[in-house]
Amino acid sequence: MMSSPTLECTNIDVRFGPVRALSDVSLSLERGQVHAILGQNGAGKSTLARALSGVLVPEAGTLQIAGRDVPFGSAAATQAAGLDIVHQRFALPPGFTVAEALEFASTRKMGGLFYSKRKVEAAWQARLDQAGITVPVSAVLSSLPVETAQAIEIARALVNDAQILILDEPTALLSPETIETLFAQLRQLRDAGVTLIVILHKLKEVMALADTVSILRQGELVLPATPTSELDEDRIRDLMIGGEPSNKAAAQTSVLASGQKDLLTFAHVSSPSKGPEPGLSDVSFSLCSGEILGVAGVEGNGQRALAEVYAGLTQAIAGTIMLQGAEIQNADISARRNAGLRSVPFDRMTEGASLTLPLWENAKSWMSEAFRGATFPFVSLRAMRTEAAAGLDNYGVVYSSVEQPGGTLSGGNLQRVILARELGGDVIAVLAAQPTRGLDFGATAFVWDELRRVRQDGAGVLLISSDLDELFDICDRILVMRGGAVAGVFANTATRAEIGHAMVGGRS
Amino acid sequence: MNRAHAALSAVFPIVLAIALSAVLFFVTGYDVGAVISGVIEGAVTGFGSFWQTLRWSMPLLLIAVGFLFCVRAGEFNIGGQGQMMMGGLGTIVVALLVPGPVCLVLPVAILAGMIFGGLWSFLPGVLKVKLGADEVIVTLMLNFIAVLFVSWITTGPLKDPAVRGETASTPTVDAALRLSSGDGMSVTLLVLIALAVAAAWLIAERTAFGLKLRYVGEAPEAARWQGMKADRLRLWAYVLAGAFAGLAGAFEVLGPNGRLVTGATPTIGFTAIVVTIVGLSRVPGIVLAALLFGGLQAAILFLPIVSDLPSSGLKILEGLIALLITAEFIRRRRGVG
Numbered sequence: 001m002m003s004s005p006t007l008e009c010t011n012i013d014v015r016f017g018p019v020r021a022l023s024d025v026s027l028s029l030e031r032g033q034v035h036a037i038l039g040q041n042g043a044g045k046s047t048l049a050r051a052l053s054g055v056l057v058p059e060a061g062t063l064q065i066a067g068r069d070v071p072f073g074s075a076a077a078t079q080a081a082g083l084d085i086v087h088q089r090f091a092l093p094p095g096f097t098v099a100e101a102l103e104f105a106s107t108r109k110m111g112g113l114f115y116s117k118r119k120v121e122a123a124w125q126a127r128l129d130q131a132g133i134t135v136p137v138s139a140v141l142s143s144l145p146v147e148t149a150q151a152i153e154i155a156r157a158l159v160n161d162a163q164i165l166i167l168d169e170p171t172a173l174l175s176p177e178t179i180e181t182l183f184a185q186l187r188q189l190r191d192a193g194v195t196l197i198v199i200l201h202k203l204k205e206v207m208a209l210a211d212t213v214s215i216l217r218q219g220e221l222v223l224p225a226t227p228t229s230e231l232d233e234d235r236i237r238d239l240m241i242g243g244e245p246s247n248k249a250a251a252q253t254s255v256l257a258s259g260q261k262d263l264l265t266f267a268h269v270s271s272p273s274k275g276p277e278p279g280l281s282d283v284s285f286s287l288c289s290g291e292i293l294g295v296a297g298v299e300g301n302g303q304r305a306l307a308e309v310y311a312g313l314t315q316a317i318a319g320t321i322m323l324q325g326a327e328i329q330n331a332d333i334s335a336r337r338n339a340g341l342r343s344v345p346f347d348r349m350t351e352g353a354s355l356t357l358p359l360w361e362n363a364k365s366w367m368s369e370a371f372r373g374a375t376f377p378f379v380s381l382r383a384m385r386t387e388a389a390a391g392l393d394n395y396g397v398v399y400s401s402v403e404q405p406g407g408t409l410s411g412g413n414l415q416r417v418i419l420a421r422e423l424g425g426d427v428i429a430v431l432a433a434q435p436t437r438g439l440d441f442g443a444t445a446f447v448w449d450e451l452r453r454v455r456q457d458g459a460g461v462l463l464i465s466s467d468l469d470e471l472f473d474i475c476d477r478i479l480v481m482r483g484g485a486v487a488g489v490f491a492n493t494a495t496r497a498e499i500g501h502a503m504v505g506g507r508s
Numbered sequence: 509m510n511r512a513h514a515a516l517s518a519v520f521p522i523v524l525a526i527a528l529s530a531v532l533f534f535v536t537g538y539d540v541g542a543v544i545s546g547v548i549e550g551a552v553t554g555f556g557s558f559w560q561t562l563r564w565s566m567p568l569l570l571i572a573v574g575f576l577f578c579v580r581a582g583e584f585n586i587g588g589q590g591q592m593m594m595g596g597l598g599t600i601v602v603a604l605l606v607p608g609p610v611c612l613v614l615p616v617a618i619l620a621g622m623i624f625g626g627l628w629s630f631l632p633g634v635l636k637v638k639l640g641a642d643e644v645i646v647t648l649m650l651n652f653i654a655v656l657f658v659s660w661i662t663t664g665p666l667k668d669p670a671v672r673g674e675t676a677s678t679p680t681v682d683a684a685l686r687l688s689s690g691d692g693m694s695v696t697l698l699v700l701i702a703l704a705v706a707a708a709w710l711i712a713e714r715t716a717f718g719l720k721l722r723y724v725g726e727a728p729e730a731a732r733w734q735g736m737k738a739d740r741l742r743l744w745a746y747v748l749a750g751a752f753a754g755l756a757g758a759f760e761v762l763g764p765n766g767r768l769v770t771g772a773t774p775t776i777g778f779t780a781i782v783v784t785i786v787g788l789s790r791v792p793g794i795v796l797a798a799l800l801f802g803g804l805q806a807a808i809l810f811l812p813i814v815s816d817l818p819s820s821g822l823k824i825l826e827g828l829i830a831l832l833i834t835a836e837f838i839r840r841r842r843g844v845g
Contacts, residue, residue: 313732334735345733354727365723366734368716378714421734 005064006031006195007052007083007164012061014047014219021047022058022219029212029225031163034186034196036210036228038203040240040440043216045199049166052197053085054078065164084157085166091153092141098152099124099137105156131155132185147178151185158189165189166197171205172438175299175466177504183209201440203233204469215239241442262286262322263460264341264429269319269329271309278484280305280316285479285486287429287460292451294475294492295464298503302484303464304346307433310462311343312336324428337366340428344418344435346464348411352418355407359399360388362406363421395420396446412443419450430454431462436470448474468496518788521832522800529825538817547822550810551803556692557810563693563764565802566701567592567756567773571780572787572794573708574752579789580712581745582725587632587647588753589777590654591625595754597658598624599761600768603681604666610684617685618758625754626747628654633746637739651777659770668767677769681762688763697763704755709791711748721745753777779805782830785837801826 005028014022022044029035039045050056052063057073064070065081078084092101099121125137133151141149150170157165167186171179186196186209200206206213206228213231215223223239264287273279280302287293297303308314309321312333321329328336345351353362364371364384371379371387385402392399397416399409406414415435422430432451436444451461451474465471471478472492480487480502488502534540551561571588578585599621606613632650635641659676668679688694712718724731724738731738756776761768783801787794808822 311733312735332735332737333732334737337735343733345730347729350727351729351733354723354730356726357723361719361723362730365719366731366736368719372716375714378710379716379719381714 005029006066007197008064009052010062012048012051012063013059014044014051014056015059020219022051022216025061025216025219025221027214027221027225029164029195029197031195032190032193033211034190034198034209035212035214035225036206037197037199037214037216038201038206038236038240039216040201040442043240044219045201045216046168047219048216049085049168049197049199052078053083053166055085079160079162082161082163083166084160084162084164085168086150086153086157086170087168092149092156094142095140097121097138097140098128098135098144101141102127102137102152102156102159106159127159128152128155131158132188146173147175147181150174150182154185154189158194162194164195164197166199168199169201170198171200171202176468177298179205203236203441206236207233217241237441240440261289263289263324264462265320265322267320267322269309269316269321271305271314271316273484274305274314276300277304278302279314280309281484283319283484283486285489287462289458289460290455291476292455292461292463292474294471294478295462295481296468296471296478296499296503297466297481297487299466301503302481303433305484306462306481307343307346307431307464310341310431334366340426340459342422342427342430344415344422344430344432346433348414348418353406353414356405358403358405359392359397359409359417360385360402362417363388363391363402366421391420391424392417394424395450412439412446415439415443415447419447423450423454427454427457427459429460429462431464433464434466435463436465436467444470468499472496514788515793517836518786518793518797518833521836522786522829525825525828525832528828529821532824533817533821538821539815542815543811543817543821546811546814546817547804547807549814550807554810557806559692560806560809561799561803562698563802564805565798566693566697566763567760567776568780568783568801568805569701569795569798570704570756570759571753571777572783572798573705573712573791574749575781575784576708576712576789576791576794577721577745577748579784580718580721580725581742582728583633583636583742583745584644585629585632585647585746585749586644586778586781587629587650587654588749588780589775590647590651591628591750591753592757592760592773592777593654593658594628595621595625595750595757596761596768597661597757598622598754599758600666600678600681603685603762604679614685614762617762618755621758621761622751622754625757626751629746629750629753630743633743637742637746655770655774658768662768662770666768675769675771678767680767685762686766687759692764694763697759700759704752705791705795708748708752712791717741717744753780779826779830782833786829786833 008028010026012022012025025048037045037048051058051072054073054075054077062069063072065078065083068081070081071077092105096104102124103120121137128135128137133155135144135148135152141152154165170182174182186198190196198209210228212225212227213223213236214221214225215236217240266283266285269280269283271279277300283306295303295306305314309316312331316329319329320327323339323341328339331339349355364387368379368384371384373380389402392402395416397420398413406417409417435447439447451463454461463471463475475492477489477491478494478499479489480499482503482505490499530540533543550557552558571592575585575588599617602613602617602620606616628650632643632646635646636643662676662678666678668677671677687697687700720731720736721741724736724741728738760773765772779801783797784794786797786800804822804826808819811817811822812819
């Protein structure tokens, strides 16, 4: 059955100065499907979404929605034509109640100059109930969990009669369980005839959700909309990466099957809770040399406390932490770092690096005392720059000068800078907190390879991740946290169900 | 933004401020040409004018390079005025009351000024860093306390019995302890200031302390994860800022003023903040900016001699530069444009 496409764009060109973000992209989609746009970071996915939704104006190209020409650059015109977008960063005003925000965003105004709060709330409550979203409409948006806020963003688009909905990386902020809920909601919308364009970069999510896939590489469409059933993961991966060698590192297992020694031991460690984040509660475990110990758990179950107590940012209130037989729970952060305990923090933009300072300072300032040899008490900036450059080259950072600010690098590149800093020198143990979050799989594979190399060298790695696939792929054992406590430690031969049960509790 | 662009963005507000002031003077009926030539004569070309420019640049420069440390740490310590006065107090106490050979008393007097200034800045530093007080309010209030305290000293315990009239001051220090004669500058003072500024530059740009301080100011969370001891670094930034302001106070007492005077240079600590910002928080830029504002101060004092423009006219120019530069500074901080 041939039906006319609900969305058709042709020959879209977008340029940012000399950089060609999109060149000659044409896409045609039919009604009632989930279409995934795939590509590495910087391939042009978000740019395409922004062009289609009227946020930016391409140099060239046309856009048709349901057979009608729609001008570029007007969000109001695309909304009126039935296309809406849910951004990665939500657009609804956080201080408003759900009802106020929806009313505010609605193109169908209910009141005149004055409005009845009760009527507005009743109307929106009815609509949300209809959509299966159970949330009180008088709740303030900023107080809601991220998955609920996202559901309301989607509802916001639907009440404006969106027939085509673009979602820009909708899974980036969600935990594994809520991703499944989101997917169910999206499938329901598709069955109701809505066309969904979803920007993703995790292959497993694409295979689970999308009916058709298109792939962008360096601004060019290398795969036009193709049914997912005709593709497999390897083919998609090759198309995304293109000429580059496939980065699938051969899975290596623990180098030291026997004769492993405990590097780092937590014994009955507790720490205070901070706001909504629970503290550690009687946490005991050992990290062995030559292993990657995964830390699984629903986000907000003490992973941050574990990282902060490990690094020394938070003092334990009870228990002992031993590093190679020496108690370190009272040592400060820099003493622990000098003893070989390193960490890759959760948020690479604020905790991992400075976006305003140059790369050499990001790499070397923390150890600047080491550079004052001959010129004591002054440091040799030349030596710092040279050594920083050597480290960055070693970790394959793409940069033009060590003087360029951290903020000029892409996420994956910035993570390489952080790895160069944290994994350089004599490392005994590394804690990596969500080190691949938001990275494309070229960068993800690099991070994994580096963690494996650390393991190969006989150090231990603690990998905190909310991505179970990641944990199963590279960890030797998986520790599950729940409510700040250890809910279980599993070999990586455990089943997903076992780990899942430990994460959420209940029977096992 | 490259450095040339940055320098241009600092120069443009100054040019704009001069243009706006010129329009204002013209509209209100003053001879703009006479004012401009008067300013140039008063700051540069007139007899002894450049010496006067240096004289007024001195305290600005020292307080500004001290303030630089707090800017690096992300601390807005606006207590330079009070720290300078307390420094002057430390110096005058030693200079008047401690007997001994000049070669001993002089360095001790200068050191006392730096220590008094440093302590007067350490106090708000502790209140901010350890207790979370707002440093802008605390340093501002401590300025008033310092002014009143010095006023009490100069009208009470250390009052010069020979002085009559409005201005209260201490007796003049012994001529042997003076670093400049009369009310001006001297080569000795210039050398000492150059050494102090060079030291500030080295500490800020070439020490582990300076590098870590900048990191803590720019990325406090990342600095914490990397084990930098932010509290200690910030406290030292306060102490250094106070010590440099105290040094300015010491040089005022041992140099141009020769004594501790109440009400001398009442706004110099605030102008110094503008100097740091105009100088783009870099030592070479601060030197140029201090000369600019020192020249303006010299011109303000000279202008009534050659023009009928009241000196408050040039104060308007000074204020406009401060306003436009601050706007530019905030714009840059927010990353606009």
